[in-house]
Amino acid sequence: MASALEVIGEAFANYWTSSIALTIVAVCGASMVTLLYVFLANARNTKLRVSLLTAFYGLTIFFWLFVAASFVLCTAQARMVAYRTDGVRIAATISILVALVAAFAVSAFVWRRAPRALLRRFAPRELQEEEAWVQAYADLVADFEGVPRPKALLVESEGPLAVAIGGRDPKILLSIGLLKTLDREEIETVVAHELMHLKHHDAQFKVFSTVLSRILFFDPFSKFFDPAVHREREYLADEMSGRSTGKPAALASALLKIAGNGVAPKAAWGLSILGPGKGVFSRYPPLKERVHRLLLLSDLLRASGQNWAKG
Numbered sequence: 001m002a003s004a005l006e007v008i009g010e011a012f013a014n015y016w017t018s019s020i021a022l023t024i025v026a027v028c029g030a031s032m033v034t035l036l037y038v039f040l041a042n043a044r045n046t047k048l049r050v051s052l053l054t055a056f057y058g059l060t061i062f063f064w065l066f067v068a069a070s071f072v073l074c075t076a077q078a079r080m081v082a083y084r085t086d087g088v089r090i091a092a093t094i095s096i097l098v099a100l101v102a103a104f105a106v107s108a109f110v111w112r113r114a115p116r117a118l119l120r121r122f123a124p125r126e127l128q129e130e131e132a133w134v135q136a137y138a139d140l141v142a143d144f145e146g147v148p149r150p151k152a153l154l155v156e157s158e159g160p161l162a163v164a165i166g167g168r169d170p171k172i173l174l175s176i177g178l179l180k181t182l183d184r185e186e187i188e189t190v191v192a193h194e195l196m197h198l199k200h201h202d203a204q205f206k207v208f209s210t211v212l213s214r215i216l217f218f219d220p221f222s223k224f225f226d227p228a229v230h231r232e233r234e235y236l237a238d239e240m241s242g243r244s245t246g247k248p249a250a251l252a253s254a255l256l257k258i259a260g261n262g263v264a265p266k267a268a269w270g271l272s273i274l275g276p277g278k279g280v281f282s283r284y285p286p287l288k289e290r291v292h293r294l295l296l297l298s299d300l301l302r303a304s305g306q307n308w309a310k311g
Helices: 002-018 019-041 047-075 078-083 087-122 127-143 175-183 182-198 202-215 222-243 248-260 287-310
Strands: 151-155 162-165 170-176
Touching: 002 019, 002 047, 002 078, 002 087, 019 047, 019 087, 019 170, 019 222, 047 078, 047 087, 047 162, 047 222, 078 087, 087 162, 087 170, 087 202, 127 151, 127 182, 127 222, 162 182, 162 202, 170 182, 175 182, 175 248, 182 202, 182 222, 182 248, 222 248, 222 287, 248 287
Parallel strands: 151 170
Antiparallel strands: 162 170
16 A cells, blocks of 8 residues: 555646646746736836736736645645545636635735734834825825825924825824925925825735735745836836926925934834845835936926926
């Protein structure tokens, strides 16, 4: 009679040489390559690149969950996978379902719980009378963009902090240090930047990807592409803020001032408008490139306005 290890080995051999398992792996691999090719071929289409990288990240999560579920089933039900005619098909079907359900369950949990956890972390307060203009401006931009009005709150921190919190009751958190550092026009562009994160559901995605990247600590894809998704979303929020306010140069100025005033609190790294880190593993695009893009957009808007006036 075959030993337990021999049965498990035979189960793994049958499973990973089967057409169904190889097809799933091939489809995932081909989809990843296609997404990457389209991503690299559209270097200046920020919105498309964000969608492509988000899809790539989601596909990567599904792939690793499928592999993990397959490993568990091939080990726990080795005799069925090794010797039953339909054993491989049953195991593969269960693995797909487990991967889909697990991804959905984690997403739903993070979606519901993350906003409250972030609020407890930063402990913001209500705006005072002299700060009420921030809420009025956030309402104005939200109405213009056709999104729910977020509640603006203030964090008692001297570090420059600007964070969007999504969910049923969206919020924008600004720190006292940020209000002291920037002038009114610059603050307005930062508020618009955070509202664009809410509009494109970046706030939930940031927390979602952070949690999953910790769970899938062994995944080389998430270590590289998760930061890439965040960098593209920062570019997109910068661009949309500049177009909505018509003041991309003011946002560029705000970013430079924030960078010169120290980093945001550690609790906000990866969540605030600007933070530490550089290179392919940083969640923030290079500051120089962000400023360059914003100034180009400023020149473009100015030229468009002049041409419209002449016409």
